[in-house]
Amino acid sequence: MNFLEKLLALDRRIIFLFIAIAVALPLFFTVKLHIEVTPVVRNLHNALEALPPGSKVLVSLDYDPGSMPELQPMAESFFRYCFMRDLKIIIIGLWPNGPIQANSALEVILNEPDIKKKNPKYGMDYVNLGYTAGNEVVIERMGSDIPVTFPKDYSGNKTEDIPLMKGVKNFNNIDFVYNLSAGYPGTVEWVLFGVDPYKIKLGAGNTAVQAPQIYPYLNSGQLVGLLGGMKGGAEFEIATGHPAKAVKFMFSQSVSHALICFFILIGNFAYFATRKKKGA
Template sequence: MNVLRNLDRRVIYVLLFLLVLYPLVKPMGLPVSVGPWTQGSFDYINNLKAGDLVVVSFDYSSGGAPDVDPQAVVVVKHLFKKGVRIVGTAFVDQGVLFANKVFDAWQKQGKKPGVDFVNLGYLAGGETAVAAFGNNPLKAFPKDNNGNDTASMPIMQGVKTAADFKLIAAFATGAPGPSEWVRQVVTKYKTPYMAGLVTVMAPGAEPYLQSKQMIGLLAGLRGAAEYETALKEPGTAAAGMDAQSMGHVVIIVFVILGNILYLLDKPKKAKA
């Protein structure tokens, strides 16, 4: 017990590193069930028709990207598989890096810019920029990320306000997040909205789900893995779930061990 009492934190670090690394090298293939938050998003997108127009907003930075980027990747995949047209935006400066990566990959697979999708790039201003986009997307983004005139693009014909989109799927690691989108766009234009968030943000966004201001929510890497499972196309997120499981188990074991020591030492401390 004394060994445990005096355990160096570096031992904990090494144990965690090895146990999280192991399933990445040798996958365990643990099953991932699809939760109600993810199912809501999947069902809504699955019922969209070819030619429908949706917004995918890449509002995340590179720090939270391992949690959120797989969500955006799998949702864009589903949308394109359905033949849905995508208007890509970024209201966080680094978001445009990820938008470029996703759309460039699809362009190589034959999707046409200006017709099947448009990457509008980054607009500064956070919540104000979201409001400006909702009011008039063409005025907010007169040019796309490559400097092309958006008003003349086939994909933007008939777009006057955010009400002209069938869905807004916004992936965020902070602001603008659900609160900003709900305040500035969902309440005003009644556009259906789903969010993809880092895990820690998800509990705070749940009230919007119950009030039906959000049609679905993907929470962290788990949300992406659930979506991949629902789409029956396991990808990077599903592969990462084994490692996340091991991380959770290690933390739980440490909490139990820590508390056993605490309860054993408690009477001694009380006597002293």
């Protein structure tokens, strides 16, 4: 067995070890990377910038702790942006864990000094209507009546008694919808059951696994903009001028990607070289 054959038969545990090092080591360093904001993220940011202060933004968090590293920074940066711009946030979840994720993101953001100064109030500036079962049917029902779909908020207060929800009947009273999605139900359902029938303006943040599937909706204009994976999250943080978690993790992400590319290259080289030899 020559070197190349050995390389092909490399114990995958060695690769795991390399990846672990490539991910962990960069976490100890603070390296400023140049992160370019791509058009799909720029479009989302522009659409948000066009909203006047006081606009009502519906945020649907459709993920669970399994997708936290990718989507939680997006939730945090979005909430921060809304508070800074005085946009009113209405939180819902099509996944049972969504509203819990929202609360933990809010806890982080509400403790930031800039936001503390703004002192956003529950019920006036933001509200968490919690989860309701029904997947895409929930979106369908919200199109005709939001308070009927979510009669109570996360803590059990009546939706109609919440000041922020006064005058919010259906999607006509919502200025923008932002969806963080890790699967079903998620962005696809929001396009199918929200955008096309009710003409809502939709922006989304997705796990990178899902992102390629969502691209056709961007090209057709059914979706305003998209944050794809942690990189998309980092771009949004740069666009909003507040680099945070996603930007911090980009160095680790880049080093690990470089290592994977290296493995793919030498793997393919070894494969073709040994095959040629066998063929000959």
